[in-house]
Amino acid sequence: MGHVDHGKTTLLDYLRKSAIAAGEAGGITQHIGAFSVSLANSDQPVTFLDTPGHAAFSNMRSRGAHMTDIVVLVVAADDGVMPQTIEAIKHAQDADVPIIVAVNKCDKPQANPNRIKEMLLKHSVQVEDFGGDIQAVEISALKGDNVDALIENILTLAEVLDLRAPTDGPAEARVVESQSEKGRGMTASVLVKNGTLKVGDIIVAGTTWGKVKSMTSDLGKPVKEAGPGDPVKVAGWKELPNAGDLALQVETEALAKEIIANRAQRVKQQKALQDIRVINEKRIQHNEETQEHNAERKQYAREVYRYYRGLRKDYPLEEQYLTKPSVPDPAEVAHKQQYRGPPTLRFVVKGDVSGTITAVVDALLALPQKKVRLEVVSHGVGAIVESDIQMAKSCEAMVIGFNVKADRTVQRVAKYLKVPVETHRVIYHLIDAVKQRMLDTMEPEY
């Protein structure tokens, strides 16, 4: 990783060339988003993730950092620590991936590696020369100077970090990139993390799956198996997996399909939950606005009332009526209220079985309703859920649960929306509670 023009492509090209030279003749290299390099005197290959360096791929690069064990931070010695250098450091730190610094372009006369190391200090990258434990290797990607030393440093760090993975057990791989190819169908380059991936294996990634039809190495050779650290292109997907997805080997096609169905369902549910959340937020906002609006109206009514009282004192009755503005007379409102009929208590009833719900509703509606009217706006089987609270809120009802409960979230919503919730296990208690509510609702008689 590193800033644009600092030499990532040149370094990868140099490494790839040496990889091809080390590979068997006749292989046609493939761009699969990753490739392996072996040092001449070592049998340990190092796999490089070959992600694009443009700013637009920031996202992808952060995924790259999550996919790798080590980040090689390329910084041009004739330039310095630049925005994308800082971004790369951040990605590596976020992903908790150790860094090796490749101070590049050291062949240039104006190269000043020490200045780079000093600048890196400011971004909490403390190299060995400055008493830290991060290695910095001065290289020329163009000429290949010291690139061997860079690889050696990578291998040493891998050893120090004890980076190892089991080769047995179900395969686990990261999707690097995927594409639909003529003649091969849906393919995806993957980097095996654990286990050994074999032709014929069934794998699941995100919400797609596949049966490994064929695998191709970065050198374009067909392979039958791929172990930890091996990059391979896998054909046989039903649909394209997403870059960054974890591909897991599973036992059977049936299991793969079940997992996919579950995940798809979960995605759907999450979307639905998100929708509900948005609706709730809107509703809460609407309620707040309504409350504000009501408060304003009350304030206005109070002012009008004061105005009238003032008028009543100072003016003869006729004049009051002549100057009467088009707002209702508070006295008139009070008069109307006296004749508007009994108040109504509304209910949303939930119960454990439909039989008990009927019993509860019947018992409720059998109560005398002369002074307070009772109305069941909705009833249903099951626990008290958010939609019950919302329904109650919109009808100015209360929620009654018989042998069912409201979980903590639902209780919080109810409290927030000021919706009364009563849960009971004994029908007489329930009826008593409702009677008490009726008494509370009744207008005082003087």
Ligand code: GDP
């Ligand atoms: P990237 O954007 O990080 O991939 O950078 P490139 O690899 O495209 O390099 C940008 C420019 O710097 C190219 O013209 C390279 O030839 C040049 N360059 C890269 N590495 C070196 C180096 O080690 N020495 C010199 N002199 N030039 C280099």
